[in-house]
Amino acid sequence: MKLHELLNQVEFDNVFSDILSHVPEVENQRARFKSAFDILCSVRPAKKSETVIEVLERDYLGEGTHDLWINANCARDSDLWESLLAGQIELCSTLVRLDEKCKITDEMIVADLLWQLVALGFPEKSAILSGYLLNNRRFPESTKAERIEEICSYIDNHHVTGISHEGICKYLTAKNVSWIADITSYSLPKDKAAYDITCFLDDFMWFNNETKTILIISASEGYEExxxxxxxxxxxxxKNPLVVYGRPKLPGIEVLAIFITE
Known part of the structure; x- marks a missing residue:
């Protein structure tokens, strides 16, 4: 099924109701989620797309936990949203076998997507939002300058302290700068957040030949442990880590890890 087909099969109230069943404190952000949903529904999908939206059953983190990963293989930012709406949705397993008993509903899939987009400021557009969809993978096709622009956008989006635009832009002359980001799912139990994030970092930290790492952690109240x-x-x-902090737009934890090869 394509994303635009899925969006036409669900009602926003049912999608947001599932989010509230896990995170009732976002009730006051209903308007932002509704605006994001309506804008996605209004986008005319591309005729062809290589984008894949992987829906992940993650019961090993707690019964009923689920998430998604977006592989937006789109060559241009101008085609990003059309390509996303034409993207193919695939059910995948994560450490467990996905079978006919999987209880991930259409509403949950849309809720996971909205959660990630709103966490990055959507419906406002930004370099980090586009970068997250296009380039949040181990070997991005973006240029070093574009990746630095995305990092600076993230700093602004999350009100990060401890690192500035100047502190990032000085690495324009480095051999390489890459980044990866993760956002905890709305269905993830609070006491599994660190395990989820560290597993994510462990999956991606071995392939960059970095000499320095900057880790931005944005966490809401109650996640101190x-x-x-x-x-x-x-x-x-x-490697040679600097840990700095930002503020998330939604409850949970977000991280952006910057790998620098000097």
Whole structure:
């Protein structure tokens, strides 16, 4: 099924109701989620798209936990949203076998998508939002300058302290700068947040030949113990780490790891 077909099969109230069943404190952000949903529904999908939206059953993190990963193989930012809406939705397994008993509903899939987009400021457009969809993978096709622009956009989007645009732009002359980002799912139990984030970082940290790492952690109130676990992982496992902090737009934890080869 294509994303635009799925959006036409669900009602926003049912989608948002599932989010509220896990995170009732976002009730006051209903208008932002509704605006994001309406804008996606208004986009005319591309005729062809290589974008794949992988829906992940993650019961190993807690019963009923689910998430998605967007592989937006789109050559140009101008085609991004049309390509996304024409993207193919695929059910995938994560450490467990996905079978006919999978209870991930259409509403949950849309909720996961809205959660990620709103966390990055959608419906406002930004370099980090486009970069997250286009380039949040190990070997992005973007240029070093574009990746630095995306990082600076993230700094603004998340009100990051401890690192500035100037502190990032000085690495324009570095051999390489790459980044990856993760956002905890709305269905993820709070006490699994650090495990989820550190597993994500562990999957991606071995392939960059970096000499320095900057880790931006943005966490909402109540996640202090989970943040401490992520800090411990960063300081023991990442190369020459600098840990700085931002503010998330939604409850949970977000990270952006910057790998710099000087």
């Amino acid at each position: 989970e943040v401490a676990k992520i800090e411990e992982f960063a300081n023991s496992m990442l």
